[in-house]
Amino acid sequence: MNRRVSLIKNLDWITILLYAILVFLGWINIYAAVYNEDHQSILDATQRYGKQLIWIGAAIFIAIIILTIESKFYSAFAYPTLIVMILLLLAVLVFGVKVNGARSWFQLGSIRFQPAEFAKFATNLAIARYLSQYNFKIHKIKSLFITGLILFTPAVLILMQNDTGSALVYSVFILVLYREGLSGFVLLLALLAAIFFVFTLIYSSFTVAILIVIIAAISLKMIGIQIKQIAIAFALLAGSFGTLWLINKGTGLQLGNFSLLVISILLNGIPFLVYIYRNKIKNAALVLLLVIGSLLYTFSVSYIFEQVLEPHQQQRINELLGIQSDPYGAGYNVNQSKIAxxxxxxxxxxxxxxxxxxxxxVPEQSTDFIFCTVGEEWGFLGSALVLILHLSLILRLIFLSERQRSSFSRIYGYGVAAILFFHIAVNVGMTIGLAPVIGIPLPFFSYGGSSLWSFTILLFIFLRLDANRLELLR
Amino acid sequence: MNNYSNRRFTIGGIFAFVILIFLIRLFNLQIVNDEYKLSAESNSQRRVTQYAARGLIYDRNGDLLVYNQAAYDLMIIPRQVKTFDTLDFCNLIGINKEDVIHRIKKAKKHSRYRSSIFIKQLSSECYAVLQEKLYKFPGFFVQTRTLRKYPHHNAAHTLGYLGEVNDRHIEKDKYYTQGDYIGKSGLESTYEEVLRGVKGLKVYWVDVYNRIKGSFHNGDLDKNAIEGQDITTTLDIKLQEYAEELMQNKKGSIVAIDPKTGEILVKLSSPSYDPEMFVGRAMSKNYRELANNDSLRPLFDRSMIATYPPGSIFKLINALIGLQEGIITPNTRIKCHDGYHAGRFTMGCHHHKSPLDLKESIQHSCNAYYAQTFREILDAPRFGSTSNGYTNWKKHVNSFGFGTKLGTDLPSELTGFIPQATYHAKRNKTKNWKSLNIVSMAIGQGELSITPLQMANMVSCIANRGYYYTPHIVKSIGSDGKIDSKFLIKNQTTIEPKYFEPVIEGMDLVVHGGEGSTGRSSAIKDIRVCGKTGTVQNPGIDHSVYVAFAPKDDPKIALVVYVENGVWGSRYAAPISGLIIEKYLKGEISENKKYLEKRMLEADLINTKEDKQDE
Known part of the structure; x- marks a missing residue:
């Protein structure tokens, strides 16, 4: 009795209230999205809104069960849970049914179940468990390797199910790792990588290469190399590029500008290295390495884009970046969504x-494009409210995470916040044309039992951990 | 807690930053930018024009002349078109793939968002099949229209035809939009606003499959179409049909008027065409064919937009003016020695007895009689000059409706031409021109030109002994039956009634005067027909013209028959007139005239070369 009272007292009711509001708003928007005259009752269980109510009931049941389980259980069973999930992800590849091109569903009678949704909380638990080990150092090769293993195993399996969206979710753990000490440099690199990717597609490899050279020059200045020396290096670079360009024209080799620039950088790289070695400027070597790395990356962007991505994914990215415009083909969904x-x-x-x-x-309006219903029927006021409610929940989660005594709970909390954020950013971004079309649900809003339960489990495990925030979990 | 706890601000900042970007984007999409609201409207609304049923047209006896038949236009909204089974589509409506692509392109050029006609006037069979399968072809829908239908195939020029509006119509009257039909000629044109009614509008919600989901805003924007009003014409379609038969294979025109009211009973221009030719998809092809027929010009309405010299029938007018001006009396006798001679000038005349009085001059159509009378009218000393005398003469002529538009309710009426005195001055290069200079006008030749409608109106004036009602084609409009009040006004000529009797006596003699009377072939047993022949000089074969009215003492019909290249007035125009009058007044042709009817029906002045004027 006493324990139950303290649990209820220690639960963060603000989060639960935010959760309840979002779930309720989600439900009535599903009602609006699939509303039809023949089935007007919001309780009609043959319709999606009726079913969603059943899923909500089940979610509450799940939440209560989660809250009644000892918080120690979650850290103790973190690894076994992940292993079970990985086995399920493997099993679904063999026994699963295909829906919308993704083999990611188990079919049990009339009920479908998507293991990828549940792999999120399992992975989050495992990451929290691993990173919270005593004396954990994130920059050790072994730590990075195992962290990578925990994240990439489910991600790759989900990718194999052809569910790119759910796999990409795991990239957001970089924020959790950053919170736990991963160098900010990595975050910067990730940002640069994204910028280079976009620029390469919109403009050209050559433009990006020039950009890289300019960034390199600024970096060199910042690490204390004299302008004169930088100027000499650039003069050499420009000179060799010019010479190569003339040779190229003269001989009709037909090499691209990008190749010419790379060749001249490589040619000049050797004397630069000698110079750096003699003058013992270690940082300059790093810059040079980065330049070469970036060039290789830029070179591979077009390759990755054309060889690795599927045509429909290429089209979606092209649509997003405005490289192509086909409002009745590849861009139909987003265009209609923006109109709505x-x-x-x-x-x-x-x-x-x-x-x-x-x-x-608008296609898929009760699931991936549910935000359109919000935007159309509730206007700017409604959509802003939904976004702010979501943001409040995420920021609340960060606040709660920071008050944990045990790092397991904190890391897990950040994981929940990051996963929610990724879903919101990609889902809403997609409906308003700021992110490519990637089919992942809007938390608590999109129709579907699996996603609702998955987010409920994610959240309520954290709330259970938070209720015991003063205990130290191992 | 560990050393990195400050990083919560970076992470929280990233989250807040992204949401802020989203809010700005939403603000821009939902509040700043209007484009999406417009797209949403065109996405989900379909505005369907409710075409008003066009009014029907009847003849004077209630016989239906024009009615409507449903037709189905296949419409397209290009932006809603998705990929579809082209083969199936082509088979359904019977066009080929290239045509489909071409038509879609054309529609896109018109507008991606608005509907335009993809294929006009599908047959009802085609529509029935298509309707079942239309859901397979989003972006297409069917709009019901009506087409005109003509049970009688006659009176094409009078009835007119409908055509699609062009840019000029749309600019002139905002009522019309692309694809609307408008009366382009005849009755359909003059009574366009009466017949067309007012079109309505229905606005529907449609879903992504272009299925109608209900009325937009509970029908607040809807407007019901107001049906067009029916029109009863003055035409007697049976008589019209008969007249057209008589005129087959001949060029020319007939206009018959009820002189008591000015109602046009028959109005035709030959050769004509079947009004059905200007309905439906074949219209443009047929139109081109008819319009390119240079020698026959079937589209040309000779009854109103052809002007001819009136020829001898104009002597009636000069006789009336002579009487009114006191130049002649019914007993004035004038000699004719095979023509009129003045100095070196000679105007020939055919051989007849001499001298003649007024009645006889009409009976024998004596040129000398009228040359002299006409000159005396112009040269009468009281006018001071020939020019003034001419102006006075012209005043009388104009009072019969010559030289001006009569003001009938059909479009494209011509004025004809009665020259001003100054015209002659210019022509003869002196103000002191002589009556002899224009003496050919005495016998209806020279500068005169008159439409058949005006000729018929002239007979109407004579039959009425001095007045006419403006000829018109509509007897009643809609339910209250009102027509333009100008058709109820008596137009007086400048000739006093008493002067008409001797002229009418002369016209009686033309038909009943025995040997030498040119209109004998128009005589009808038991009915007193009054007539006057004319033979109009023409560069080729002369035209045959005949005017008549009957019965003499209670005129019910006044008409002109003008047969181009008909040689003599008595050869075709007179017998045809007689047949039409008999048909109208008796309902059938008597046995003894059947041979004449047969001859007229069989006469072919177009395809065979008639023997020259040797009669």
């Missing part, structure tokens, strides 16, 4: 009055 949201205006068309969503102009 844009037509909502300041305060929306009103509940059940959305025309774009109601008449099915």
């Amino acid at each position: 949201i844009g037509s909502g205006g300041f305060n929306g068309k009103g509940f059940l009055n959305g025309t774009q969503t109601k008449f099915n102009f």
Whole structure:
């Protein structure tokens, strides 16, 4: 009795309230999205909104069970849980059924179940467990390797199911690692990599190469190399590029500008290295290495884009970056989604009055594109409210994480916040044309039992851990 | 806690930053930018024009002349079109793939968002099959229209035809939009606003499959179409049909008027065409064919937009003016020695007895009689000059409706030409021109030109002994039956009624005067027909013209028959007139005239070369 009272007292009711509001809003928006005249009752279990209510009931049940389990259980069983999940991910590759091109579902009678959704909390638990080890040093090769193993195993298995969106979720753990001491440099590199990727696609490898050279020059200045020396290096580089360009023209070799630039950098690299070695400027060598690394990366971007990504993924990225525009083909979903949201205006068309969503102009509107219904029927006010509620929940989670005594709980909490953030950013970003079309659900909003339960489990495990925040978990 | 706890601000900052970007984007999409609201409207609304049923057209006896038949236009909204089974589609509507692609391109050029016509006027069979399968072809829908239908195939020029509006129409009247039909000629044109009604509009919600999901805003924007009003014409379609048969294979025109009211009973221009030719998809092809027919010009309405010299029938007018001006009396006798001679000038005349009085001059159509009378009218000393005399003469002529538009309710009426005195001055290069200079006008030749409608109106004036009602084609409009009040006003000529009797006596003699009377072939048993032949000089074969009215004492019909290249007035125009009058007044042709009817029906002045003027 006493324990139960303390649990209820220690639970963070603000988070639970935010959760409840979001789930409720999600449910009525699903009702609006699939509303039809024949089935007007929001409780009609033959319709998605009726079913969602059943899923919500089940989610509450799951939440209560999670809260009644001892918090020690979660850290103790972190690894076994992940192993079970990995086995399920393997099994679904063999026994799963294909839905929308992804073999990621188990079918049990009329109920479908998506293990990828549940792999998230399992991986989060395992990461929390691993990183919270006593005397853990993140920059040791072994630590990085095992961390990578924990993250990449489920991600690769999910990728094999052809569910790119769910696999990409694992990339967000970089934020958790950063919180736990991963060098900010890595974050910067990741940012640069993303910028180079986009620039290479929009402009050209050559433009990016020039950009790299300029960044290199600025870096050299910042580490204390004299301008004169940088200027000499650039003069040499420009000279050799010019000579190569003329030779190329003269002989008709037909090499691209990018290749010419790479060759001249490599040619000049040797005397530079000698110079660096003689003058013992270690940082300059690092810059040079980075330049060469970036060039190789830029070179491989087009290769990755064309060889690794599937045509529909290429199209989606091209649409997003404005490289191609085909509002009736590859860009149809996003275009219709923008129309629906844009037509909502300041305060929306009103509940059940959305025309774009109601008449099915937007595909997948009760699942991946549920935010359109919000945008159209509730307008800017409603969509801003939903985003702010989500942000409040995430920031609340960070706040709660920081108050944990045990690092296991903290890391897990950051993991929950990061996973929620990734889903919101990609899902909403996609509906308003700021992210490529990647099919992942909007937490608590999108129709579907698996995703609702998965987010409930993620969140309530943390709430259970938080209720015991003063204990030290190992 | 560990050393990195400050990183929560970086991480929280990243989260907040991304959400902020989203909020800015949403602000831009939902509040700043209007484009998406417009797209949403065009996405989900379909505005369907409710075409008003066009009014029907009847003849004077309630016989239906024009009615409507449903037709189905296949419409397209290019932006809603998705990939579809082209083969199936082509088979359904019977066009080939290239055509489909071409038509889609054309529609896109018009507008991606608005509907335009993909294929006009599908047959109802085609529509029935297509309707079942239309859901397979998003972006297409069918709009019901009506086409005109003509049970009688006659009176094409009078009825007119419908055509699609062009840019000029749209600019002139905002009522019309691309693809609307408008009356382009005839009745359809003059009574366009009465017949067309007012089109309505229905706005529907449609879903992504272009299925109608209900009325937009509970039908607040909807407008019901108001049906067009029916029109009863003055035409007697049976008589019209008969007249057209008589005129087959002949060029020319017939206009018959009920002189008591000015109602046009028959109005035709031959050769004509079947009004059905200008309906439906074959229209443009047929139009081109008819328009390119240079020698026959079937589209040309000779009854109103052809002007001819009136020829001898104009002597009636000069007789009336002579009487009114006191130049002649019914008993004035004038000699004719095979023509009119003035100095070196000679105007020939055919051989007849001499001298003649007024009645006889009409009966024998004596040129000398009218040359002299006409000159005396112009040269009468009280006018001071020939020019003034001419102006006075012209005033009388104009009062019969010559030289001006009569103001009938059909479009493209011509004025004809009665020259001003100054015209002659210019022509003869002196103000002191002589009546002799224009003496050919005495016998309806020279500078005169008159439409058949005006000729018919002239007979109407004579039959009425001095007045006419403006000829018109519509007897009643809609339910209250009102027509333009100008058609109820009596137009007086400048000739006093008493002067008409001797002229009418002369016209009686033309038909009943025995040997030498040119209109004998128009005589009808038991009915007193009054007529006047004319033979109009023409560079080729002369034209045959005949005017008549009947019965003499209670005129019910006044008409002109103008047969181009008909040689003599008596050869074709007179017998045809007689047949039409008999048909109208008696309902059938008497036995003793059947041979004449047969001869007229069989006469072919277009395909065979008639023997020269040797009669």
